[in-house]
Amino acid sequence: MRGKIGFFRWFIGFFLLFLYAPAMLLPIFAFNASSIVSFPLTGFTTEWFLVLFTNETLHLAARNSLLIAITTAIFSTLLAVLAARASTRFSFFGRRSIMGFVMLPMVLPEIIIGVSLLVVIIQMGFELSLWSITMGHILICTPFCIAILSSAFMNLDKSLEEASFDLGQTRWNTFWLVIFPLVMPGIVASLLIAFTISLDEFIIAFFLAGTEPTLPVYIWGQLRFPAKLPSLMALGTVLLLVSIGLLLIADYFRRRGIRKTGIENTGGFL
Amino acid sequence: MTLPIIRLSGLDKFYGEFQALSQINLDIKTGEFFSLLGPSGCGKTTLLRAIAGFETLSSGSLQIDGLSMEGVPANKRPTNMVFQSYAIFPHMSVAENVAYGLKARKLPKVEIKARVAEAIDMVGLQGFDERASHALSGGQRQRVALARALVLKPRVLLLDEPLSALDKKLREQMQSELRRLQRAVGITFVLVTHDQEEALTMSDRIAVMFDGKIAQVASPQILYGKPSTRKVAAFIGMMNFLDAKVLAASGDNVEVEVQSLGKLTLSLEQATGGLNGCDSVGVRPEMLTILTGSQTSEREIEAEVTEVSYYGDMTYYDVKFPSKEDPITVTMRNTAGREVLEVGAKARVGWSTSSLLLLK
Numbered sequence: 001m002r003g004k005i006g007f008f009r010w011f012i013g014f015f016l017l018f019l020y021a022p023a024m025l026l027p028i029f030a031f032n033a034s035s036i037v038s039f040p041l042t043g044f045t046t047e048w049f050l051v052l053f054t055n056e057t058l059h060l061a062a063r064n065s066l067l068i069a070i071t072t073a074i075f076s077t078l079l080a081v082l083a084a085r086a087s088t089r090f091s092f093f094g095r096r097s098i099m100g101f102v103m104l105p106m107v108l109p110e111i112i113i114g115v116s117l118l119v120v121i122i123q124m125g126f127e128l129s130l131w132s133i134t135m136g137h138i139l140i141c142t143p144f145c146i147a148i149l150s151s152a153f154m155n156l157d158k159s160l161e162e163a164s165f166d167l168g169q170t171r172w173n174t175f176w177l178v179i180f181p182l183v184m185p186g187i188v189a190s191l192l193i194a195f196t197i198s199l200d201e202f203i204i205a206f207f208l209a210g211t212e213p214t215l216p217v218y219i220w221g222q223l224r225f226p227a228k229l230p231s232l233m234a235l236g237t238v239l240l241l242v243s244i245g246l247l248l249i250a251d252y253f254r255r256r257g258i259r260k261t262g263i264e265n266t267g268g269f270l
Numbered sequence: 271m272t273l274p275i276i277r278l279s280g281l282d283k284f285y286g287e288f289q290a291l292s293q294i295n296l297d298i299k300t301g302e303f304f305s306l307l308g309p310s311g312c313g314k315t316t317l318l319r320a321i322a323g324f325e326t327l328s329s330g331s332l333q334i335d336g337l338s339m340e341g342v343p344a345n346k347r348p349t350n351m352v353f354q355s356y357a358i359f360p361h362m363s364v365a366e367n368v369a370y371g372l373k374a375r376k377l378p379k380v381e382i383k384a385r386v387a388e389a390i391d392m393v394g395l396q397g398f399d400e401r402a403s404h405a406l407s408g409g410q411r412q413r414v415a416l417a418r419a420l421v422l423k424p425r426v427l428l429l430d431e432p433l434s435a436l437d438k439k440l441r442e443q444m445q446s447e448l449r450r451l452q453r454a455v456g457i458t459f460v461l462v463t464h465d466q467e468e469a470l471t472m473s474d475r476i477a478v479m480f481d482g483k484i485a486q487v488a489s490p491q492i493l494y495g496k497p498s499t500r501k502v503a504a505f506i507g508m509m510n511f512l513d514a515k516v517l518a519a520s521g522d523n524v525e526v527e528v529q530s531l532g533k534l535t536l537s538l539e540q541a542t543g544g545l546n547g548c549d550s551v552g553v554r555p556e557m558l559t560i561l562t563g564s565q566t567s568e569r570e571i572e573a574e575v576t577e578v579s580y581y582g583d584m585t586y587y588d589v590k591f592p593s594k595e596d597p598i599t600v601t602m603r604n605t606a607g608r609e610v611l612e613v614g615a616k617a618r619v620g621w622s623t624s625s626l627l628l629l630k
């Protein structure tokens with residue numbers, strides 16, 4: 001018995017180390033006063049962060065990424081609301097298989113999605129642009145949004161809707177007065193997750209980027225120049241903090257939603 | 271004769287191949303406390319939801335207040351429902367929940383406020399107005415659900431097993447409170463329940479349902495005293511059955527033969543569901559007595575006690591007649607001086623022909 005628990009502890013310990021140690025290197029070297037990324041550390045500096053403020057191409061890439069991430073978040077969530085609502089409330093022919101296909105991009109290798117989208121867009125004679133990246137991102141983000149929103153919609157007691165209708169409210173108002181407020185935390189969580197996924201997505205953005213790179217594509221491009229490495233570490237640190245921040249906020253909303261509907265908290269990512 | 275508030279005629283409901291309701295004909299009178307009683311899965315909820323407008327009818331018609339409800343959606347019907355789960359809006363306070371339907375009707379703010387306060391008063395939730403609804407107990411939720419529906423002054427209030435989630439004590443308290451409330455507001459209540467005691471104590475009339483069909487509609491006294499079939503009799507309270515054979519019927523009299531009781535002459539009225547197909551007589555356990563000492567009865571039969579269940583105020587005896595029939599149950603009130611018999615004791619069971627029912 002003890003042996004088993006001991007092994008489990010070690011396993012968890014190593015797992016966490018492998019998972020987070022590399023990420024921890026980012027902030028360490030971001031503040032290291034040497035342009036060579038290696039130990040031992042030579043001193044403390046915020047120089048690499050200051051470099052970020054003056055880099056025009058970086059700003060452009062960041063702006064592109066934000067634009068794409070925001071658009072993706074909105075559209076994926078919108079689509080996911082419709083899908084989640086349909087799959088939890090109505091039963092229609094082939095519902096299971098349809099939902100299966102909708103969720104597929106979640107497990108499909110991104111490189112396949114990237115290549116096939118590239119082929120399609122070029123064949124159809126469209127220009128590669130921020131829009132093509134956005135489309136790709138919507139495709140891969142929507143399943144995650146559906147997963148989040150399905151549970152939000154599923155937790156909703158159907159008789160709440162019926163009660164509202166029974167009390168004389170229209171279906172439209174029922175949606176806005178009862179359903180929407182109760183799934184709102186799920187919607188916020190979905191927006192944040194889609195935003196986060198899109199913001200740091202690389203493969204699809206790499207394939208579908210025309211002349212305008214996104215942030216991850218820009219970073220990849222800069223990796224060729226060793227001198228740029230420390231400032232990339234600084235950039236990575238910023239992105240890491242933003243991502244963790246967004247995830248925390250998303251989970252806060254998910255929990256709040258659960259509390260509101262009075263259901264016991266089960267799982268979640270934090 | 272006033273018009274029935276609800277009239278169901280020839281109502282059928284299919285879920286695919288499965289027939290959940292078949293040929294329901296039912297009139298519910300204005301202002302009565304009506305119950306739909308039946309075992310789980312017999313279609314009570316389906317019928318209630320059909321009245322509320324949540325289920326479409328496969329065939330037949332439904333009139334409320336003389337108006338056909340065909341094509342009338344739930345939000346336009348003069349009915350309101352108290353859901354089994356209460357369906358209290360969790361993101362609203364008690365007062366907001368109660369005001370919900372009034373707001374949907376776009377009434378003036380002042381009127382809404384007054385009526386909400388009145389309704390909250392009526393169900394005894396004074397001081398809970400601003401309480402978040404997830405911070406309420408089961409009984410309080412139930413009251414909010416009632417207030418929320420009653421504040422709209424519907425013609426009919428539909429209640430789907432509203433008490434089943436409450437513990438026994440609270441349930442009994444809410445039963446009498448519901449009854450009091452119904453008398454006070456004078457609204458027709460249609461209550462779904464699978465608890466026969468609940469139906470008997472609360473209702474003016476009860477419809478007993480089995481397998482999507484209505485078996486009998488009657489007042490509690492008639493339902494208990496003169497059930498029309500063996501199935502109804504067995505569902506409402508306890509009833510002993512003995513195989514019987516109808517020998518002859520002439521005028522008001524029916525000649526029957528019961529194995530242990532011999533040949534009897536019953537009145538035609540005792541065949542509560544008609545004479546056709548009758549094959550047993552039924553008798554309630556409390557209509558039988560175990561005679562002690564010099565007590566006598568219209569009829570007597572020797573029996574042996576096979577089982578004794580002591581309930582404090584009552585004792586339930588299973589007794590076996592010399593013939594091969596299954597034991598029957600006799601309940602005796604434990605009055606002063608009455609001895610509780612033991613298993614194996616001989617007992618004289620007293621009965622009367624008038625307490626028998628001839629059933630199919």
Ligand SMILES: Nc1ncnc2c1ncn2[C@@H]1O[C@H](COP(=O)(O)OP(=O)(O)OP(=O)(O)O)[C@@H](O)[C@H]1O
Pocket residue numbers: 285288290308309310311312313314315316317464
């Ligand atoms: N949406 C549905 N689709 C298919 N069958 C259904 C549906 N709703 C109910 N049924 C079936 O119809 C029958 C009657 O159901 P209903 O809910 O009316 O029973 P009930 O009398 O209310 O039972 P309970 O006391 O358990 O609530 C059941 O056999 C049930 O399985």
Ligand SMILES: [Mg+2]
Pocket residue numbers: 314315316
């Ligand atoms: Mg039911």
